[in-house]
Amino acid sequence: MRFLVTGASGFIGSNLAVSLQEKGEVLGLCNLAPGSMENLKGFKGEFIRGDICAFDYSLLGKVDAIFHQAAITDTTVTDQKLMLSTNVDAFQKILDYALKIGCKKVVYASSAATYGKGKVPMSETDSPQPANIYGESKVKMEIAAREFSKKHPEISLVGLRYFNVYGPNETHKDKAASMVYQLYLQIVSGRSPRIFKWGDQYRDFIYVKDVVLANLKAFEFDGNGAFNVGTGVPTTFNQVIQVLNAALGTHKPTEYFDNPYNFYQEKTQADMTLSKKTLGFTCQFSPESGIRDYVQNLKRTGVPV
Numbered sequence: 001m002r003f004l005v006t007g008a009s010g011f012i013g014s015n016l017a018v019s020l021q022e023k024g025e026v027l028g029l030c031n032l033a034p035g036s037m038e039n040l041k042g043f044k045g046e047f048i049r050g051d052i053c054a055f056d057y058s059l060l061g062k063v064d065a066i067f068h069q070a071a072i073t074d075t076t077v078t079d080q081k082l083m084l085s086t087n088v089d090a091f092q093k094i095l096d097y098a099l100k101i102g103c104k105k106v107v108y109a110s111s112a113a114t115y116g117k118g119k120v121p122m123s124e125t126d127s128p129q130p131a132n133i134y135g136e137s138k139v140k141m142e143i144a145a146r147e148f149s150k151k152h153p154e155i156s157l158v159g160l161r162y163f164n165v166y167g168p169n170e171t172h173k174d175k176a177a178s179m180v181y182q183l184y185l186q187i188v189s190g191r192s193p194r195i196f197k198w199g200d201q202y203r204d205f206i207y208v209k210d211v212v213l214a215n216l217k218a219f220e221f222d223g224n225g226a227f228n229v230g231t232g233v234p235t236t237f238n239q240v241i242q243v244l245n246a247a248l249g250t251h252k253p254t255e256y257f258d259n260p261y262n263f264y265q266e267k268t269q270a271d272m273t274l275s276k277k278t279l280g281f282t283c284q285f286s287p288e289s290g291i292r293d294y295v296q297n298l299k300r301t302g303v304p305v
C-alpha cells in the first residue's frame with residue numbers, strides 16, 4: 001500500500017504519517033510551517049516540501065489512499081481569500097488528483113467548527129452554523145465532497161469532523177495549540193492556570209492517538225460521508241486543570257478572569273452515535289487517561305517552556 005498524507009509535518013498529520021508506516025509506504029507533503037520539522041523524527045517515508053495550492057501531483061505517481069490534513073488551522077485568520085484557496089480549492093485539486101490516478105480512498109479533515117454555536121451534543125444531522133471563515137471553509141469542503149461523491153461514487157470519500165484535539169507534536173501551533181497544552185505550559189512554568197470565569201465552559205477534548213484511530217477506521221470504511229470525531233464526553237476547563245495538577249503532582253490554584261469575547265463558543269460535545277455505528281469508531285482514551293498519557297509524553301520529551 002502507498003499512502004499520501006498532506007500536512008504531514010503538522011500536529012495530526014505527523015502522528016498519522018508515523019502510524020501509517022505500519023501499513024505501507026508513506027509519502028508526506030507539507031509546506032513546513034515553522035517549527036514543525038521536529039514532528040517528523042519518527043518518520044521514515046519520503047517527505048516532500050510543497051504547497052498544496054500549487055503542487056504538481058503528477059510528480060507523486062499513484063497512491064492507494066490519501067489522508068488530507070493540510071489546512072490553515074488558525075481559526076483567528078480573517079483573510080477569506082487565503083483561507084478558501086488553501087482549505088477549499090486545494091482540496092478540490094486533491095480530489096481531481098485522486099480521480100486521475102484511480103485512487104479509491106480519500107479521508108479528509110473537517111472540523112467541529114462546522115457546528116459553530118449549535119446545540120449540544122452536536123450531531124451530523126444538525127445544520128451547519130460556522131462562526132468564522134475557518135468553519136465556513138470546512139463546510140465548503142464538505143459540500144465539495146458531497147458533489148464529488150455524487151459524480152464519482154466509486155471513490156470512498158470520508159470527512160472527519162475533529163473536535164478539540166490535543167497531544168504530542170502540537171508545540172509549533174503556539175497560541176493555536178490546544179487548551180490542554182496551554183494550561184500545562186502555565187503550570188510547569190510555575191504560573192497559575194488562567195481561564196475564563198468560572199471554568200465551567202466545556203469542550204469535547206480528544207486525544208490525537210484516537211484521531212489517528214478514527215482515520216484508520218475511515219480508511220477501512222467502504223462508503224461516503226462526514227462523521228464526528230470526539231469522545232462524546234464534555235470536559236470543563238476546571239476538570240482539565242484538575243487532571244493536569246494530579247498528573248504533574250502540583251496544586252496550582254486557578255486564576256479566573258472575565259471573558260472579553262461575545263462570540264465565544266461555550267460548549268462543544270460530539271454525538272458519537274453515527275461514527276460508532278457506521279465507522280465502528282470508539283475512543284480508546286477517556287479525557288483523563290488521554291491527558292495523563294500526554295503529560296507523561298511531555299515529561300519524557302522535555303518540551304521547552
Ligand SMILES: NC(=O)c1ccc[n+]([C@@H]2O[C@H](COP(=O)([O-])OP(=O)(O)OC[C@H]3O[C@@H](n4cnc5c(N)ncnc54)[C@H](O)[C@@H]3O)[C@@H](O)[C@H]2O)c1
Pocket residue numbers: 006007008009010011012013029030031032033036050051052053068069070071072073086109110111112113161162163164165166173
Ligand atoms: N487540532 C485540532 O483540534 C483540529 C480540530 C478540527 C479540525 N482540525 C483539522 O485537522 C487538520 C490538521 O490540523 P492540525 O491541528 O494538525 O494543524 P497543523 O497546523 O499542525 O497542521 C496543518 C499543516 O498543514 C500545513 N499547511 C498549511 N497550508 C499549507 C499549504 N498551502 N501547503 C502545504 N501544507 C500546508 C501546515 O504547514 C501544517 O503543518 C486540519 O485540516 C485542521 O483544520 C484540527
